[in-house]
Amino acid sequence: MYKRIRDMREDQDLLQKDVAAYLQCSQVSYSHYELGKRDIPTDVLIKLAVFYQTSADYLLGLTDVRKPYPRSRK
Numbered sequence: 614m615y616k617r618i619r620d621m622r623e624d625q626d627l628l629q630k631d632v633a634a635y636l637q638c639s640q641v642s643y644s645h646y647e648l649g650k651r652d653i654p655t656d657v658l659i660k661l662a663v664f665y666q667t668s669a670d671y672l673l674g675l676t677d678v679r680k681p682y683p684r685s686r687k
Contacts, residue, residue, distance in 0.1 A: 614649075614653070614672060614673050614674050615648065615649040617671070617673075617674060618646060618647055618653075618661060618672060621661075621667070621672070622647075625665075629643050629644055629647070632664070635660070635664055658672060658673075662681065667679050667680070667681050
């Protein structure tokens with residue numbers, strides 16, 4: 614999972630500080646997510662999936678399909 618969030622960030626030519634600003638956390642906190650030093654909270658995982666327009670399953674390594682699932686209508 615940690616490699617996937619780094620790869621997604623690098624694929625879009627973003628810096629850690631850019632993603633950290635979106636998540637409203639420090640660059641150090643975000644770096645710890647990428648390095649696996651800190652577990653990624655569920656709300657942050659969801660924000661990352663929305664940001665990268667993918668599924669949480671992809672970020673977690675449960676699927677290799679980057680395309681997100683269709684959103685359910687409430």
